[in-house]
Amino acid sequence: xxxxxxxxxxxxxxxxxxxxxxxxxxxxxxxxxxxxxxxxxxxxxxxxxxxxxxxxxxxxxxxxxxxxxxxxxxxxxxxxxxxx
Numbered sequence: 001x002x003x004x005x006x007x008x009x010x011x012x013x014x015x016x017x018x019x020x021x022x023x024x025x026x027x028x029x030x031x032x033x034x035x036x037x038x039x040x041x042x043x044x045x046x047x048x049x050x051x052x053x054x055x056x057x058x059x060x061x062x063x064x065x066x067x068x069x070x071x072x073x074x075x076x077x078x079x080x081x082x083x084x
Contacts, residue, residue: 007033013040 002019004011012033020026022041028034030048037044 007031009033009036013037016040016042 002015004015009032012031013036016026016034016037017040020042025043025045026034026037027045027047028037030046034044034046
């Protein structure tokens with residue numbers, strides 16, 4: 001996991017190529033920036049998020065890694081962009 005400059009294919013595809021082995025299944029939410037991964041040799045499984053589903057319910061392990069740990073909040077680290 002890492003921050004990318006934007007969510008375009010030009011940013012997402014290089015990250016996937018660097019972080020994911022070619023024989024893996026890449027499971028995404030249907031964002032158009034991921035279109036074309038199958039042409040790069042990845043098996044691409046898409047699960048569109050519909051309605052009011054919360055991302056942490058669809059990918060709970062990813063959310064646990066990404067969210068700010070309570071220890072960081074207790075030590076006074078500033079919130080990440082987009083957090084309040």
